[in-house]
Structure formats: structure tokens, C-alpha cells
Amino acid sequence: MKKTLKTLFLLVILTLVGIFGLDYYVRKSTAPDIYTSTKQIPARRAALLLGTAKYLKGGYKNYFYTYRIRAAIALWKAGKIKAIIVSGDNGTKYYDETTTMYEDLIKAGIPARYITRDYAGFRTLDSVVRAAAIFDLKEYIIISQRFHLERALFIARVKGQHAIGFAAKDIPGTDAAMKMKFREYPARAKAFLDLYVLGTDPKFYGKKERVIYKK
Numbered sequence: 001m002k003k004t005l006k007t008l009f010l011l012v013i014l015t016l017v018g019i020f021g022l023d024y025y026v027r028k029s030t031a032p033d034i035y036t037s038t039k040q041i042p043a044r045r046a047a048l049l050l051g052t053a054k055y056l057k058g059g060y061k062n063y064f065y066t067y068r069i070r071a072a073i074a075l076w077k078a079g080k081i082k083a084i085i086v087s088g089d090n091g092t093k094y095y096d097e098t099t100t101m102y103e104d105l106i107k108a109g110i111p112a113r114y115i116t117r118d119y120a121g122f123r124t125l126d127s128v129v130r131a132a133a134i135f136d137l138k139e140y141i142i143i144s145q146r147f148h149l150e151r152a153l154f155i156a157r158v159k160g161q162h163a164i165g166f167a168a169k170d171i172p173g174t175d176a177a178m179k180m181k182f183r184e185y186p187a188r189a190k191a192f193l194d195l196y197v198l199g200t201d202p203k204f205y206g207k208k209e210r211v212i213y214k215k
Helices: 002-033 063-077 097-107 124-133 146-158 175-198
Strands: 046-050 084-087 115-118 139-145 162-168
Touching: 002 146, 002 162, 002 175, 046 063, 046 124, 063 097, 063 139, 063 162, 063 175, 084 097, 084 124, 097 115, 115 124, 124 146, 124 175, 139 146, 146 162, 146 175
Parallel strands: 046 084, 046 139, 084 115, 139 162
Antiparallel strands: none
């Protein structure tokens, strides 16, 4: 019994070391490719805007969503991008992140023809892999909060993509921010397994889709 408990204890320790070690590696290795200023970030032809719900349970505003939209608008107005791909979950007719982002960007003054919708961005891995496979993005900007960008850029790098990140404003010190931070530990471990062990593919591929760029 003691031997079994000792083995289990060692397995737990090794798992925790692996999870925290991976988290450290992802943070440090992607840091040089994350920007917070529209003046400093290099221009790219397109941006991939990663989706999330506009509202939380109870109808409360989701500021992660609000700040991602504002970040995309800021890049567009600064002339850093010529097209935007909005990628999110469209699992049911009652939940459609992609269309919501599309409509809010149009309301902000971005012409609809330069916004392409990816309805199959069910997970970060799906969104990033499809960016190249379906939308032919070569060198592009990923938009999200820093904690999410780090994982997205890690996936992009493993897939041989040339992506950089633009960090949307975060909401540090809040319960929502702490919850998302702790969710990242298992999410990064899952991403590692998907990429290096399981060889996980996006849920859907489909035919190539044309992105229209502002001239």
C-alpha cells in the first residue's frame, strides 16, 4: 500500500512539474512575438481574431470579448492589417461567436468585404490550423488576451506558421481573469498532447476560402 501511494505521489509531482514547465516554456518562447502597441507591431496582410462569448451567464458583458474587438479595430485604423478573419464557435443556432464579431466590427466602420468568417473555430487549435489550411494566411497577426495568445502562438509555431500576436487589454485582478489563468494550465497541456502525441486535426476542414484584402 505504501509503495502504491509513493508511486502515485511521484506521478502527481512529475505531472505538476511537466505542466508548470510547459507553461513556463510557452510563456518565454512566445514573449518576443507578442505586441501591445499598434505603433510597434509590424504590419501584416491579415489578422486572426479569436472568438469568445460577448456575454457571460446572467447577461453580463464579457470584457475579454469587448477588448478583443477594440484591439482588432485599433489595428485596422492604424493601417496594420488589410483583412480580418473572425474565428469562433458556431455550435448551435443560438450560439454564434463568429457572426457576433463580424457584426460588431462592421458597426465600428470596418467594411464587411474585408471581414471573413470562420464558423469552425471550435477550439484555438482549429482556428490556428484553419488560418493556413483554409484561408491561406502566411504571415499574420493573432488577436486575443496575452494568456490566450501564448498558447495560440505556440500552436502556430509547431505548425510551421509565421504568426505574431497583438495582446488585447486584459482584466487583471478579477475572478474571471484568475479563472482563465488557471484554465490555461490544462489547456496548454492538452495542446501539447494534441500536437506531439495525438496528432489532433481540426473538427472540420472543408474547401479553401478566399480572403479579400484592402488595397
